[in-house]
Amino acid sequence: MDLNEKLLEVSRLFRIDYEYLGFEPIQMGNVNRTYKVNFLLPEGTPKSFLVQNVNTYAFRNPVGLMENIDKVTEHIRRKKPGQLTLHFHHTADRKTYVADGSNFWRMTNYVPSVTYDTVTDLQVVRNAGAAFGQFQMDLADFDIHELTETIPGFHNTRSRYEALIRSVEANKSGRASQVREEIDFLLSVQDLACKLTDLQRAGQLPLRVTHNDTKINNVLFDPQTNEAKIVIDLDTVMPGLMGHDFGDAIRFAANKVEEDCPDFEKAQVDMDVFRAFAEGFLAKTAAGLTETEVDTLALSCFVLTAELATRFLADYIDGDLYFKVLSPEHNLVRTRCQIALAKDMLKKMPEMEQVVRHCVAAAK
Ligand code: GN1
Ligand code: MG
Numbered sequence: 051m052d053l054n055e056k057l058l059e060v061s062r063l064f065r066i067d068y069e070y071l072g073f074e075p076i077q078m079g080n081v082n083r084t085y086k087v088n089f090l091l092p093e094g095t096p097k098s099f100l101v102q103n104v105n106t107y108a109f110r111n112p113v114g115l116m117e118n119i120d121k122v123t124e125h126i127r128r129k130k131p132g133q134l135t136l137h138f139h140h141t142a143d144r145k146t147y148v149a150d151g152s153n154f155w156r157m158t159n160y161v162p163s164v165t166y167d168t169v170t171d172l173q174v175v176r177n178a179g180a181a182f183g184q185f186q187m188d189l190a191d192f193d194i195h196e197l198t199e200t201i202p203g204f205h206n207t208r209s210r211y212e213a214l215i216r217s218v219e220a221n222k223s224g225r226a227s228q229v230r231e232e233i234d235f236l237l238s239v240q241d242l243a244c245k246l247t248d249l250q251r252a253g254q255l256p257l258r259v260t261h262n263d264t265k266i267n268n269v270l271f272d273p274q275t276n277e278a279k280i281v282i283d284l285d286t287v288m289p290g291l292m293g294h295d296f297g298d299a300i301r302f303a304a305n306k307v308e309e310d311c312p313d314f315e316k317a318q319v320d321m322d323v324f325r326a327f328a329e330g331f332l333a334k335t336a337a338g339l340t341e342t343e344v345d346t347l348a349l350s351c352f353v354l355t356a357e358l359a360t361r362f363l364a365d366y367i368d369g370d371l372y373f374k375v376l377s378p379e380h381n382l383v384r385t386r387c388q389i390a391l392a393k394d395m396l397k398k399m400p401e402m403e404q405v406v407r408h409c410v411a412a413a414k
Pocket of ligand 1 (some may be wrong): 079081263286305309358
């Protein structure tokens with residue numbers, strides 16, 4: 051069966067019975083394959099949906115993942131009758147997926163929109179902050195025990211360090227000796243980088259429902275107004291910390307260069323972007339934050355950046371097994387870029403903390 055026939059078959063299983071017009075591949079994320087499937091309504095109006103083929107190598111528990119997503123999206127949808135929300139279609143037997151041996155399919159509504167990989171427009175950044183903050187608030191009353199931890203220890207920084215140390219000892223690729231400087235730096239900041247994990251373990255930071263992949267290109271914007279329409283890519287929705295979502299968003303959006311920039315010395319926090327994101331995010335969330343969450347929000351940016359550096363570096367030493375690489379040095383370039391950004395964050399920490407405090411005061 052060719053892809054065209056397959057997408058039609060999958061659409062029918064999701065009970066879309068309109069006249070099928072065909073499909074277009076869509077560039078979205080680095081993990082799953084996405085297609086826009088086009089139909090014609092009886093009155094002659096075109097209507098599209100998104101069909102995704104989930105990468106089950108990256109996501110080992112796709113059924114658990116879809117159960118998480120289904121619960122979360124339905125929770126949000128119930129709160130917003132009549133409003134645009136992300137919606138996963140169900141099969142006749144109420145499943146949000148179609149598994150056919152090697153492939154794992156799902157279908158959502160199609161939302162005409164634009165996304166941004168890098169942003170300089172501060173209003174767009176502020177809107178993205180508000181969208182991720184609103185996502186948090188929409189799920190503030192959701193019971194975390196209903197969610198499966200589909201990637202165990204995803205943001206457990208202590209475990210990420212243990213994994214790095216194991217990779218260095220195993221040295222599968224023989225590359226460990228070339229990256230001594232990077233290993234040493236990351237080890238030197240280990241306790242600071244593990245602060246959120248340690249506070250959570252000590253019961254001082256609450257577990258919440260978090261998105262866990264808050265890159266700005268996971269927000270869909272209205273092409274005319276640049277208002278944020280919805281948050282997408284819920285593959286890593288799991289119990290987590292407020293700082294995971296704030297920190298990862300800043301790590302990505304507020305970096306002056308892209309996360310794999312070879313000119314890694316240029317990696318720095320853009321404080322205007324930091325402030326704009328914090329304003330948007332905290333306007334939505336500040337009222338519900340604990341004091342310790344507020345106190346560690348700026349630090350969380352450093353934590354998430356250092357944590358990702360350990361993941362990139364471990365993967366480099368393992369021989370590039372997890373992250374897709376475009377060149378043999380790609381994971382090393384990413385590591386160095388994250389380390390440079392983490393160092394800049396340490397310098398700017400007092401300023402970042404001040405901005406957070408200011409935004410929290412303004413939101414109350
Ligand atoms: C991965 O696949 P993508 O681009 O959505 C990774 C994130 C990292 C990110 C770095 C499931 O996200 O944790 O921050 O790469 N996702 C997973 O670019 O490991
Ligand atoms: Mg993702």
